[in-house]
Amino acid sequence: VVRGSVLSCLFFQLDASICPENCDCSSKNAIYCSGPHIKDLELLNLPCNMTEIHITNANISYLQDVFARMEELQHLILSSNNIALVSPMAFKGLGRLKVLKLLDNKLVELPPEVFDDMVQLQQLMIESNRLNSIEENLFDKLAGLQELYLNKNQLTALPSGVMKKLTKLRVLNLSRNYLAALPRNIFSALARLERLMLYINRLSSIESGVFDSLKELQELFLHSNNIHSIAPDAFHCLGKLRTLTLSRNRLQVLPSGLFLHLHNLSKLTLYRNPLKSLPEVLFGEMRHLGSLWLYHTKLSTIPDFVFSNLTNLELLVLSFNPELTVLPRNVFSGLNELRGLSLHTSNISSLPEGIFLSLQKLQNISLFDTRLEVLPRNLFHNLKDLQKVYLNSTNLQSLPADFFTALPELEEVVLDDNPWKCDCQILGFREWLQKSTAIIKNVPSLMCHSPLALQNISLVSLSIDDLECLAAPAPTLGPHAAPWLLLRPLSSSSGTWGLWMIPLPG
Ligand SMILES: *[C@@H]1O[C@H](CO)[C@@H](O)[C@H](O)[C@H]1NC(C)=O
Ligand SMILES: *[C@@H]1O[C@H](CO)[C@@H](O)[C@H](O)[C@H]1NC(C)=O
Numbered sequence: 001v002v003r004g005s006v007l008s009c010l011f012f013q014l015d016a017s018i019c020p021e022n023c024d025c026s027s028k029n030a031i032y033c034s035g036p037h038i039k040d041l042e043l044l045n046l047p048c049n050m051t052e053i054h055i056t057n058a059n060i061s062y063l064q065d066v067f068a069r070m071e072e073l074q075h076l077i078l079s080s081n082n083i084a085l086v087s088p089m090a091f092k093g094l095g096r097l098k099v100l101k102l103l104d105n106k107l108v109e110l111p112p113e114v115f116d117d118m119v120q121l122q123q124l125m126i127e128s129n130r131l132n133s134i135e136e137n138l139f140d141k142l143a144g145l146q147e148l149y150l151n152k153n154q155l156t157a158l159p160s161g162v163m164k165k166l167t168k169l170r171v172l173n174l175s176r177n178y179l180a181a182l183p184r185n186i187f188s189a190l191a192r193l194e195r196l197m198l199y200i201n202r203l204s205s206i207e208s209g210v211f212d213s214l215k216e217l218q219e220l221f222l223h224s225n226n227i228h229s230i231a232p233d234a235f236h237c238l239g240k241l242r243t244l245t246l247s248r249n250r251l252q253v254l255p256s257g258l259f260l261h262l263h264n265l266s267k268l269t270l271y272r273n274p275l276k277s278l279p280e281v282l283f284g285e286m287r288h289l290g291s292l293w294l295y296h297t298k299l300s301t302i303p304d305f306v307f308s309n310l311t312n313l314e315l316l317v318l319s320f321n322p323e324l325t326v327l328p329r330n331v332f333s334g335l336n337e338l339r340g341l342s343l344h345t346s347n348i349s350s351l352p353e354g355i356f357l358s359l360q361k362l363q364n365i366s367l368f369d370t371r372l373e374v375l376p377r378n379l380f381h382n383l384k385d386l387q388k389v390y391l392n393s394t395n396l397q398s399l400p401a402d403f404f405t406a407l408p409e410l411e412e413v414v415l416d417d418n419p420w421k422c423d424c425q426i427l428g429f430r431e432w433l434q435k436s437t438a439i440i441k442n443v444p445s446l447m448c449h450s451p452l453a454l455q456n457i458s459l460v461s462l463s464i465d466d467l468e469c470l471a472a473p474a475p476t477l478g479p480h481a482a483p484w485l486l487l488r489p490l491s492s493s494s495g496t497w498g499l500w501m502i503p504l505p506g
């Protein structure tokens with residue numbers, strides 16, 4: 001066994017007999033050491049010519065130069081070791097290193113030249129530390145770097161040239177920091193970047209040009225920032241983008257045409273923004289966009305035709321919009337592939353006739369927890385694939401007899417918690433209910449709400465045979481009239497009123 005003269009490592013053939021304590025040497029080129037009792041790496045007497053070293057869950061506060069000149073080293077994994085300080089010489093001579101993981105330590109800063117010898121490095125993970133600043137030239141020699149993880153640190157700003165040499169970078173994770181702004185040129189060298197994670201930071205605006213060089217970008221994560229403004233052309237160069245997350249920001253408006261050039265987008269999130277309005281032109285053709293989530297906004301209406309370029313959208317979620325009150329007739333125009341539409345928990349009280357005409361493939365629709373009062377008779381009549389309809393907890397007092405007809409796939413209708421008005425107009429609908437109990441959820445819970453005399457009487461058990469429609473004019477109703485029901489005769493097209501009387505149970 002020869003100890004290298006200037007080195008702290010040993011040249012020897014690893015075998016079980018000389019494997020350092022707390023280490024696993026069972027593979028020829030790799031060594032794994034782990035445990036809090038490892039406090040001093042020198043004492044491990046690591047062999048010099050390993051290609052892989054893993055030291056994890058140890059208790060090393062200062063990383064000295066034990067690895068320096070381990071020229072064979074390709075993977076150095078130093079996760080979760082309590083490291084707070086790194087010697088400027090720590091990685092000297094590691095010209096073949098491909099992967100360096102320093103994640104989950106206590107690093108606050110890194111010496112400016114510490115990575116300078118690692119010219120072949122491909123992956124650098126410094127996530128989950130306490131870095132609060134980065135030297136502008138820290139990564140200057142890492143021309144081959146493909147993945148850089150700086151997420152979960154305490155970075156408040158980045159020097160504008162810090163990425164200038166990273167022309168091969170494919171993945172950059174800067175999420176979970178305190179970044180408040182991005183220098184305009186920060187990403188301008190990253191022509192090969194495919195994934196950029198900026199979520200959970202403190203960005204307040206996205207300026208024009210900042211993403212313009214990212215021609216290969218496929219995923220851009222910007223959710224959970226404080227973004228309140230985005231330049232109209234901010235995303236115009238991102239023709240390959242597939243995923244864009246903008247949810248959980250402070251956007252009240254979106255500039256016209258913001259997503260016009262994102263033709264390859266397949267995922268877009270916009271929910272949890274205090275959006276007050278949408279521009280009339282927002283989306284370009286996006287053949288891969290399958291779902292759009294627009295809940296928890298402050299939208300009060302949505303412009304006609306705004307989704308008309310989303311010809312392959314299958315799911316549109318507009319629920320949990322407490323201020324959404326008006327939907328114009330052509331709002332869903334073009335959504336010929338839509339399968340699911342969620343409009344529940346909103347303020348809509350009516351829907352215009354023909355609003356669902358484009359939605360020939362619609363399967364499921366939720367309209368519960370709204371203020372809907374009346375619905376157009378033919379609202380669902382072209383929706384041959386309709387399977388599930390949620391119309392519970394609305395203000396509907398009645399529905400037309402043929403409201404759900406010609407819907408061969410219908411399998412679940414939820415209608416409970418509505419203030420049904422049990423007059424003659426509801427008889428046709430009640431007949432449909434009686435025939436359709438198999439698909440209606442919770443039939444016994446459908447009750448008359450008015451008139452008072454019939455309150456809490458089950459709607460389906462209101463039988464026409466129990467009723468006696470009198471063509472005679474209604475007698476004057478005195479204080480004892482409560483048990484009597486005033487109904488409009490079913491057959492009456494003339495609109496004359498008749499008195500139907502049924503005894504109340506009990
Ligand atoms: C490391 O060096 C020893 C002794 O020179 C040699 O036997 C062994 O094969 C070397 N291991 C590697 C991975 O090069
Ligand atoms: C790590 O070492 C420090 C002293 O260097 C000690 O205070 C701490 O308790 C140790 N932690 C563990 C998990 O052993």
Ligand SMILES: *[C@@H]1O[C@H](CO)[C@@H](O)[C@H](O)[C@H]1NC(C)=O
Pocket residue numbers: 125127149151173175197221
């Ligand atoms: C950011 O990086 C970490 C790996 O360090 C990963 O776990 C996380 O998923 C990344 N974020 C995204 C959106 O890929």
Ligand SMILES: *[C@@H]1O[C@H](CO)[C@@H](O)[C@H](O)[C@H]1NC(C)=O
Pocket residue numbers: 239240241242264266288
């Ligand atoms: C668009 O995305 C698809 C996969 O969703 C991919 O196969 C295709 O190459 C992308 N096109 C462009 C121009 O990036």
Ligand SMILES: *[C@@H]1O[C@H](CO)[C@@H](O)[C@H](O)[C@H]1NC(C)=O
Pocket residue numbers: 260280281282283284285305306307308309
């Ligand atoms: C649809 O996209 C085209 C370009 O792809 C654009 O000119 C048009 O304004 C868009 N329409 C709407 C309603 O957004």
Ligand SMILES: *[C@@H]1O[C@H](CO)[C@@H](O)[C@H](O)[C@H]1NC(C)=O
Pocket residue numbers: 322323324325347349
């Ligand atoms: C709901 O709509 C009504 C008008 O139909 C309006 O007066 C009310 O302010 C709206 N509620 C909310 C929360 O926007």
Ligand SMILES: *[C@@H]1O[C@H](CO)[C@@H](O)[C@H](O)[C@H]1NC(C)=O
Pocket residue numbers: 339340363364387388
């Ligand atoms: C609609 O509901 C049916 C029945 O539960 C389900 O099989 C189908 O996947 C749903 N469709 C969509 C688009 O969610």
Ligand SMILES: *[C@@H]1O[C@H](CO)[C@@H](O)[C@H](O)[C@H]1NC(C)=O
Pocket residue numbers: 368369390392393414417441
């Ligand atoms: C309406 O019915 C659906 C399906 O049963 C249920 O998930 C939802 O919570 C109901 N909404 C209300 C407000 O009761």
Ligand SMILES: *[C@@H]1O[C@H](CO)[C@@H](O)[C@H](O)[C@H]1NC(C)=O
Pocket residue numbers: 452455456
């Ligand atoms: C109907 O039921 C509700 C809830 O149980 C109750 O508050 C109401 O008084 C009942 N109405 C009549 C007329 O019994």
